[in-house]
Amino acid sequence: MTIAFIEQNDPAPDNKEPCGLSRLSVALLGFETADEEKLKRVLQMERPDGRKYMAVSRGDKIQGDILLVNYDNPGAREEKDLILASYPQAQVVAVSRGPLQDAPARHIRGMLSAARVLAVLDQVSVPKPIEPALAGLPTADDDSLSRQVDPQDRSTAESGLSETPTSPSLSGHAGYRALVVDDSAAIQKSLELNLATLPQIGAVEFADSGEAALAKAETAQYDLIFLDVMMPGIDGYETCTQLRKKAQYKKTPIIMVSGKTSPLDEVKGVMAGCTTYLTKPVQAEAFQKLGARVLAWLERQARP
Missing domain, CATH: 3.40.50.2300 (Response regulator)
Known part of the structure; x- marks a missing residue:
């Protein structure tokens, strides 16, 4: 569609900052x-x-x-x-x-x-948006980690997301096993270093393609998975879809790691079954916040 704009002069601003307007x-x-x-x-x-x-x-x-x-x-x-x-x-x-x-x-x-x-x-009335602190973050519930916060479960989600992970001894094993799936050695190393800062992580393994990740998932059980979107062979969306078809990975936190974070990309990730997104390049502060929430959820699932 080609738009033929009619240029007009807009009223001069009065340089006053309105109150209460976002x-x-x-x-x-x-x-x-x-x-x-x-x-x-x-x-x-x-x-x-x-x-x-x-x-x-x-x-x-x-x-x-x-x-x-x-x-x-x-x-x-x-x-x-x-x-x-x-x-x-x-x-x-x-x-x-x-x-x-x-x-x-x-x-x-x-x-x-x-x-x-x-x-x-100017005629559009926009409902009050979901608080930025909750938008796009994992929500703890009885069945899974979900990207979206159900208003009825918001109190549960807020308390769960702010919770500090407890001792890994509650989980009944030495530490959680993470799988990092990315064809970039630099991203693999970055995630490895970030995961090393989380004492609850006991082991980190790597795969450089979706096919390799699926093969590893057949022979080992991972507690959380970091999954690149763009890879040779099958991409991250298809890999996530295939993992979710496996009974042992129905509830596993799967974090998409990608520089592609437009609304459409995020919707595709949700449809594929991912838990949430982590943006490249991975920032330590963002990783720590996400890691704390995911580990808190894992600890709650491990409790009798």
Whole structure:
């Protein structure tokens, strides 16, 4: 879709910072690069009521409060559906050349101008988002570690995620066994060094492909698995799917390790059965927080 923007002067900002207003993120789905850049500039304009927007796109990790979707692009509509399956609180605004049979309540049709785009976005009411401290983190429950927090289980999740892991002696063995699956020796070494800082980890093994990981999983039982997304042969998504089909790995924490952390990539990971994501390059602080939560969950499962 090619957007013919009508340039307009936006009201001059009054340089007053509004109170109680947060910046809403707008995910841009299915637009050509040039059009996306124009939309980003539009979203940076000052609003008379103080409302602020921040554009995010495929390469960004931040999830959009509002999904601005090019409905003339079938791939964008599919991506929108995948995102909504994981983030149902996101609000959809459709953009198209002509009429739509299944248009959402908010639809920008035909020629776009900065004023039209902002006028529609200003009408969107966005529900209060999930707290950043909970979004995308493992949740302890009776059955598995899940990426999403069920509102009914939030109190349980919050207490579990803030819990400090207890002594490994409670688990009944010398330490947990971790499998690191990545075709990069540097990433393998980075994760090995990070895992060495966790006293509950008793052994770390490695595989450089999905096929090798599945073979190892047949002959050994691992308590947690770090799984690269992009690998030669079968990728991390397929490897995760195959692991989840094995009875002994139905509940095992599987952490996807990847530089690809767009909403669509995360949804694909969830559909494959991964527990959560760890972004490359691995940062020590992020690893420690994630490690503490996963180990706390493992300890609770080991208790009689």
